[in-house]
Amino acid sequence: MIDFRYHLVSIVAIFLALAVGIVLGTTLLQDPALKSAQELTAQLTKTKEDLRAEIDTLQGREAGNDTFITSVTPDLVAAELTGQRVLLIETPGSSSTVREGVQQVLDQAGAEISGRVTLTEKFFDPKGTGVLDGLVNQLKPANMVFPATATSWDRASTLLASALVTTDQAQGGTPNPATTDILSTFEAGGLLSTEGDPAKRAMLAVMFAPEKPYEGESAETQAGALVSVADGFDVGGTGTVLAGTAIPTAPVGDAITAVRDESEISKRVSTVDTADMPLGRVVIVYSLREQLSGRAGQYGMGKGASNPMPPVTSPTPSPTTESGS
Template sequence: MIDFRYHLVSIVAIFLALSVGIVLGTSFLEDPAIKATEIFANQLRVSNEEYRDQLEAVQKREAANDAFVTDAAPRLVQNALATESVAIVEAPGVTNAVREGVQDLLVKAGATVTGRVVLDESYVDAAQAALIEKLADDAKPADMTFPADATPYRKVATALADAIVTDDPAQIGKENPVAAGVLDAFEAGGLLTVTGEPAKRAALAVLIAPAEPYTGEGAAQQANALVSMALGLDETGRGVVVAGGPSSATTGGVVAALRDDTAAAEKVSTVDNADKPMGRVVVVYALREQLSGATGQYGIGPGVSGVEPSASPAPTATSGG
């Protein structure tokens, strides 16, 4: 009985000693731990303030650069596209800022913008592919034939391009009499709308990419539908540039899809920073380069050949310039 009590007292004494030790240890460690935490928190606060200041400085510099280029743009592109004509094809999801910025600078470069063909969301909807193919087959000129392996989007691109662009200087500014009903047919089908007079054919075209990349299982097909449009415009006219913002050069973006297609990238130029004044200037330069028979991928994203064309080449003799 005495042994049991002795052991019980010993156990109680041990736990009591541990408790006292924990209390004493916590008391000794409390101040250093708090101080260390306070120092770390203060360092984080200082770092965050520095990062915020750096970000604000970068944003101010970028705004100043944009303002400078905006002011200088008319001089930078003066007469670059004098006597040329350009049709604008607008993908679904284009922002007003990019559309208006590109069109405004084309005019300041001396170009005549014949009009805009604005594609509807349904145009890139895979569920509408059968309708698109039927419209292309029904609306195309009688003498137009499609390759046996042509996709619905390649067919419609060929038919639409034939209605709005031409590589024949004698036909620029004139409607294609055999393609008169193409735009009307697709507009009636709810696949596009028309502003201006794009049927008065232009030599050049700008395809404006969506502000955001496509996502999901159908992303590649949607992006490639617009790549097909760019190729159709290139084959029928004197040149085409696909213009978009940085997102267009990422996975699911139209610019990225075109750059990944080696054959397309050898024919069609792209600009992936057309959301900025500098990029819109490059769109003009890239169109000028297309007239000379050269192609390039420009901007800040993956797959670029440079920020801008190495020089502003003179158009070839077959150009309207």
């Protein structure tokens, strides 16, 4: 029969064995383990310092490039948009700092800003399409006909574009007779606000995308609504550029990505995803010039961008007559 003393001795033996094992293990492994940990720590520290130095170098180069581009921007864009009226369109969540920087460069390019229209969250609310449809039906002229597949935002943007932009240079700077009613009604409905004198129609438009993409179950619908607005103003005028910043992950709620994913619309509407950079502001000017020639492009560094900027073409030299020709 196994008595209590046997159990006690067994338990004591087990604990003694564990203690001896721990002592032997730590004694044998202490030096290699510590050395390995120290080497790994030193390696990680060096990697971190190298990456920090690389980041500092890249940021310094970027700052230098930005300073240089800013200093030569007036020369790069001089007279590029002389005589052109440009409408600015802000969307919910777009950056006023980006818009102010772009507006300054448009001024340097000789453009005249007709005014600014700020579309509200209510305008892009999927639950408010009934309000949009009602206002469009109330305000549209009898000869304005929409395709059967047109969305509420397609119809609304077509109506707004007819009031704010034109394809006829002779009508630039003049109001559409229906503009006042359209703008005042949309403004009274909390769908937009205006600044300046956008009623005096522009030829070109720059639309500013939200800084952050839409999220949630309506993200794709709302991004599509922004695409409709950009396309509506492009068709109603001589060109539209959608400007913003590149989103690394290019989610479905990103407006610039949404334009680039629409093969037909991307043939008409240009996008620039570097609008927060000095170079991007120059690219916006060049993209507007390209729009005037009937072409479009997707520019920047984000997903779907075809090139950093449009091709820069030299002025066509005047023909000369050589002797003997």
